[in-house]
Amino acid sequence: MVTESPRETGRKKAASWLTDNRVVRSIFRRGYPDNDLDRAAVMFSNFFLHVLPARTHVHSLKPTYTWGLGIISLFLFVILLGTGSLLMFFYVPSTERAYSDMKDLQFVVSYGVVLRNLHRWAAHAMVAVVFLHMCRVFYTASYKAPREFNWVIGVLLWGATLMMSFTGYLLPWDQLAYWAITVGSSIASYPPLVGEYIRTLMLGGDTVGQNALIRFYVMHVIVLPGIMMILMGVHFWRIRKDGGLSRPPAPPAEAAQGEAAAFSPHKTYMLVELAEGKTPMVDAQAPEEEVMSWPHTVFRMLVVFVGVVAVLSAVAYFFDAPLEELANPDHPPNPAKAPWYFLGLQEIVSYSALAGGVIVPAAAIIGLMTIPYIDRNPEGQGAWFTSAQGRRITLWSVVAVIPVVLVLTWLNEHYAVRILVPGASQIWVDLLNPGTILIALFAAGSLYTWRRTGSSRMGALALYSYFLTSYLIYTLIGLYFRGANWAWVWPWQATGLH
Numbered sequence: 001m002v003t004e005s006p007r008e009t010g011r012k013k014a015a016s017w018l019t020d021n022r023v024v025r026s027i028f029r030r031g032y033p034d035n036d037l038d039r040a041a042v043m044f045s046n047f048f049l050h051v052l053p054a055r056t057h058v059h060s061l062k063p064t065y066t067w068g069l070g071i072i073s074l075f076l077f078v079i080l081l082g083t084g085s086l087l088m089f090f091y092v093p094s095t096e097r098a099y100s101d102m103k104d105l106q107f108v109v110s111y112g113v114v115l116r117n118l119h120r121w122a123a124h125a126m127v128a129v130v131f132l133h134m135c136r137v138f139y140t141a142s143y144k145a146p147r148e149f150n151w152v153i154g155v156l157l158w159g160a161t162l163m164m165s166f167t168g169y170l171l172p173w174d175q176l177a178y179w180a181i182t183v184g185s186s187i188a189s190y191p192p193l194v195g196e197y198i199r200t201l202m203l204g205g206d207t208v209g210q211n212a213l214i215r216f217y218v219m220h221v222i223v224l225p226g227i228m229m230i231l232m233g234v235h236f237w238r239i240r241k242d243g244g245l246s247r248p249p250a251p252p253a254e255a256a257q258g259e260a261a262a263f264s265p266h267k268t269y270m271l272v273e274l275a276e277g278k279t280p281m282v283d284a285q286a287p288e289e290e291v292m293s294w295p296h297t298v299f300r301m302l303v304v305f306v307g308v309v310a311v312l313s314a315v316a317y318f319f320d321a322p323l324e325e326l327a328n329p330d331h332p333p334n335p336a337k338a339p340w341y342f343l344g345l346q347e348i349v350s351y352s353a354l355a356g357g358v359i360v361p362a363a364a365i366i367g368l369m370t371i372p373y374i375d376r377n378p379e380g381q382g383a384w385f386t387s388a389q390g391r392r393i394t395l396w397s398v399v400a401v402i403p404v405v406l407v408l409t410w411l412n413e414h415y416a417v418r419i420l421v422p423g424a425s426q427i428w429v430d431l432l433n434p435g436t437i438l439i440a441l442f443a444a445g446s447l448y449t450w451r452r453t454g455s456s457r458m459g460a461l462a463l464y465s466y467f468l469t470s471y472l473i474y475t476l477i478g479l480y481f482r483g484a485n486w487a488w489v490w491p492w493q494a495t496g497l498h
Contacts, residue, residue: 039294049298051236055290056297059247059382065140066245068304069133075308076126077228080164083119084221091171093217095210098173099326106323117316123165125312127341130161138371138464139394141380141457142246148372150238153231155368160228162341167220169339170213178327179336181216182208187338187349190357207329247382334484343478344471348435350486351412355435363439364467371464375456386457393449393458397465404441405473408434413488442466 033039040054059065090109091101105112134154137143143151170181185208189199204211239245338346349356380386385394417424417432430436442463450459483489 033294036292039292042294049294051240052293052297053240053244054293056293057244057247057290059289060245061291061296061300065384067132067136068300069129069136071301071304072308073126073130073133074232075305076122076129077232079122079309079312080119080126081225083115083122086115087119088221093171093214095173095213095327098171098213102172102174102323113320114316117319117321118312120321121315121319122312123168124340127161127165130158134158135468139461140246140382140384141386142382143372143375144246144378144381145372145376146242147238147246150235150242151372152369153235153238155365157228157231157235159365160224160231164220164224164228165341166339167216167224170208170216171220172323173213173327175324175327175331175333176322178208178329179333180339181212182332183336183338183346184342185212187342187345187357190349190353192358195357245382249378249381335482335486337478337482340475340479344474347474347478347482348433351416351433351435352430354430355433359439360435367463367467371460375460377456379455380457385461389453390458390461393453394461394465397445397462398469400445401442401466401469402473405434405438405470408437409477438466438470442470 033042043049043052043054087105090105090112092098102116105116107113109115137151137154166181166184169184170177185199185202188202189195191198200206202212202215203209204215337343345356345361347356348360380390385391412434417429421428445466446459446463449462450456453459480491481488483493
C-alpha cells in the first residue's frame with residue numbers, strides 16, 4: 001500500500017479548502033477535477049469553457065497543424081476590447097479634443113502610453129494573425145464540406161477585422177491618421193454607381209472632419225465589435241457542429257473475410273433508427289484518438305494567452321505607437337498613403353482606379369467566397385497542401401509569380417499606356433495595366449493547373465498562391481518603394497516611411 005507524503009496530503013487539504021466550500025461551489029459548481037467524469041462536467045458547466053468539446057482529437061492539438069492562429073486571434077480581440085474600454089475613459093471623439101487626448105495619454109495619464117501601445121500593436125497583430133489563420137485554413141483544405149459556410153463566416157470576420165483597424169486609424173487625429181483615411185475613403189469611392197454613396201456614408205460628407213470622426217468612433221467601439229462577436233459566436237458554434245477542426249479522414253475499417261466487422265471496445269453502440277447518410281459528428285466520434293479537453297486543450301490555451309500577453313507587453317514597452325503632428329487638411333504629406341494593409345490596393349489604384357478600386361477587390365471577395373463551392377472534391381482535407389504534388393504546385397506558383405509581378409511593374413513604370421500614347425482612352429488604361437493583366441494570367445494559370453492535374457484542389461492552390469504572393473509584393477512596394485508623387489524610390493532614398 002502506497003502512503004501519501006505529508007506534503008501531498010497538505011496540498012490536497014489546501015486544494016479542498018479552496019475549492020470545496022459553499023461560496024466557490026456556488027460559482028464554479030465543481031472543485032478541481034481529478035477524473036474524466038469531473039473533467040467533462042467542468043467543460044459543460046463553465047460558461048467560458050462550454051464552447052469547447054469535452055474531448056479533443058489529438059490531431060487538433062498538434063502545434064504545427066494550426067499554429068494556434070485561431071485562438072491567438074481570439075485573445076488579441078479580447079485584449080483589444082480590454083485596452084479599448086480603458087482608453088475610452090481618456091478620449092473624446094472631437095476634432096478639438098482628440099489629438100490633445102492622445103498627448104495626455106502620452107505624457108499625463110499613468111501608463112497611458114503603454115496602454116495605447118498595447119492597443120495599437122494588438123490591432124496590427126490581429127490583422128496579420130487573422131490573415132495568416134485564413135491562409136492556414138485554406139492550405140489545409142479546411143474549407144471543404146461540411147465547413148463551407150464556416151469558411152464564408154471566416155472571410156466576413158477577416159473583412160470586419162480590416163474595418164475595425166481602419167476605423168480606429170482615424171481616432172488619434174494626427175497627420176498620419178487623417179491622410180491615411182483620406183486615401184482609404186478615396187479608394188472606397190471608385191466602384192461605379194455606389195462608390196460616392198459609400199464614401200459619403202463613411203465620412204458623413206465630402207471631407208474628413210467631425211462627422212467622419214464621430215462615425216468612425218461609433219463604428220469602432222460599438223457597431224463592428226458587436227458584429228464581430230456575433231460572427232465569432234457563429235464561427236465557434238459551427239466548428240463544434242461540423243465535427244471540430246478538420247483532419248485527414250480515418251482509413252475505413254476492413255472487416256475480416258466472411259466475418260462481421262469488429263467493433264471497437266472503446267465505444268458503446270446502440271441502434272436507434274435507420275437513416276440515410278450521416279452527420280459530421282459521426283466521423284468525429286473516435287474516443288480512442290481523443291483526449292480530455294481539460295487539461296490538454298485548456299492548459300495549452302492558457303500557455304498561448306500568457307505568451308501573447310508577454311510578447312505584446314514587450315513590444316508595447318520598447319516601441320511606441322506613432323503619433324505625428326496635429327491633422328492639417330492644408331498640408332498633405334507627399335506621398336499620402338493608406339493604412340499598410342491597403343497599400344497593395346493603393347499600388348494597383350495608381351495603375352488604374354477601376355482595377356484597384358473595383359476589379360481586384362471584387363475578384364478577391366468573390367473568389368474567396370466561392371472557393372468551397374467550386375472545389376468540392378474532398379481530397380486533402382486536414383493536411384498541409386494536400387500532398388507532395390500540392391506542395392510543389394504551391395512552391396512553383398509563388399516562385400513563378402514573383403518575376404511576373406516585378407516585370408509588369410517595371411513595364412508600367414516605363415511603358416504604360418499613357419506614356420506611350422498620352423491621349424489614349426481610359427478604357428485602354430483600365431484594360432492594359434498590371435492589375436487586370438495579372439488577374440487574366442492568374443485565371444489562366446489556375447485553369448491550366450486544374451486541367452493538367454485533373455484536380456480542382458491543385459487549381460485552387462495555384463490561384464490562391466498567385467493572389468497571396470502578388471498581394472504581399474504590392475504591399476511591400478507601396479510601403480517601401482514609393483516616394484513623392486508615388487514615384488519609384490529605393491528604401492534608403494525614401495523619407496517618412498508609412
